[in-house]
Amino acid sequence: MIIKTYVVKNVNEAYPMIFADLGKEAFILNTKPIKTGGFLGLFRKKQVEVVAAADHFAEKPPRLELALEVGKPVNDTQNEVLKELSEVKGLISAIVKNEQKTIPTVVEKWVQRLRDQEVDEEVIQYVVKKVKLKQIQNLSAKEIEQCFLAIIEQLFEEGKAKDTESGSFLITLVGPTGVGKTTTIAKLAAARVFQQRQKVGLLTTDTYRIAAVEQLKTYAGILNIPLEVVSNPNDLQKSMEALKDCHMIFMDSAGRNYLEEEYIEEINQYLRYDAPQENYLVLSMTTRWRDMRKIVEQMKSVPIDKLILTKWDETSCYGVALNMVYHYPYPLTYVSLGQGVPQDIMQTDPLFLAKKILGVDENEAGSGTPIKTII
Structure with missing residues (x-):
């Protein structure tokens, strides 16, 4: 390993020199402010001492006197740092090797399936550890699948x-734009009307999209139920009063980019009505896990009670559903399976969801678990 010390105006100034001398794999060991030059302790310049190191020479090895600086040998502190770095690297290497060993060969097929389904690595490790407790070496392939x-x-x-x-x-249904909140509300309202013979009211705050209001008006007309359109939070009380004779009211919120903080407070203003209420977070199965997680983290200030996952039929990758129930405390209530109203929605069926993620079925032909409908 080579260690080189640089005295520069700032750390950024040192990077080109470090890369030129030690290569792109070099790393900084230490930085500290120093004063140089001057006369009789006066007029000294403020600079930064940067200590960098590399495991190996760059493609064109620097001269030894440049690497160590002439007359500036490696001191005891730097030796101690090198020793600690070596120990840390050895520990990391051991952890990586041990982690690789935690996945037995007999379960590699299923681990790969979970990764293909974009199941989070932490979730995969949890599942593998639970499987190992069952002494898999004594199980058949079918038993491991089970x-x-x-x-x-x-x-x-x-x-x-x-x-x-x-x-x-x-x-109230909240969530990003395009996840299917309006269609989902129509499904839930229709189920209440047709199956439970309840009087249901619809309310929408999504005045940003004219099509959304018209779509909900169409559903309200088909179901013969009242609809109120609210343009701002101050009008909510009046609209709720107009729907007071209903057994239940479903409110459709505006779909916005919830990665932008100003929209979070906007939606919260509609959730402060003084009445027994529940707020459902609606997310699309077509959203990448990384983006979905950002949305959920951004919406932590929103009082979410339950979760609905939509567009299950528009993807062949179901891992985000497992990631959500593992990482977040929002109970998964419904899964939307298509555009049909009200039939293409189902209550959470754990066995159905597990089979879709693993790609298995009751029969050996593996024809796929049939879609279940109706809530």
Whole structure:
């Protein structure tokens, strides 16, 4: 390993010199402010001493006297740093090798399947550890499959809503634009009207998209139920009063870019109505896990009670559903399976979801688990 010390105006100034001398793999060991030059302690310049190191020479090895600086040998402190770095690197290497060993060969097929489904690595490691407890060396391939299936089913069982029969008067759906909130509200409202013979009201705050209002008006006309359009939070009280005779009101919120903080407070203003209410976060299965996580983290100030996942039929990658129930406390209540109203929505079925993620079915032909419909 080579260590070189630079005295520069700032750290950024040192980077080109470090890369030229030590190569692109070089790293900084230490920086500290110093004063140089001057006369009799006066007029000294403020500079930065940067100590850098590399495991190996650059493509064109620097001269030894340049690497160590003439007359400036490696001191005891630098030797100690090198020793600690070596120990840390050895520890990291051991951890990586050990982590690789934690995945037995007999389960590699299923681990790869979970990765292909974009299941989070932390979730995969959790599942693998649970499988290992079952002494897999004594199990057949089919039994190992059943172990994975049972563990993932249990995760969904723990993460599903225990009761979809809400006693709340106001149900609000929130979520980014394009996830299908309006269609989902129509499905939930239709189920209440046709199956439970309840009087339902619709309310929308999505005045940003004319098409959204018209779409909900069409559904309200078909279902023969009232609809109120609210243009700002101050009008909410008046609209709620107009729907006071309903058993339940479903409110459609504006779909906005919730990665931008100003929209979070905007949606919160509509969620402060003084009445028994539940707020459902609606997310699309077509959203990448990294983006979905950003949305959820950004919306932490929004009082979310339950989760709905839409567009299940528009993807072949289902891992984000498992990631959500593992990482977040929002009970998964419904899964939307298509555009049909009201039939293409189902209550959370842990076995169905687990089979879709693993790509297995009850029969050996693996024809795929049939879509379940109706809530």
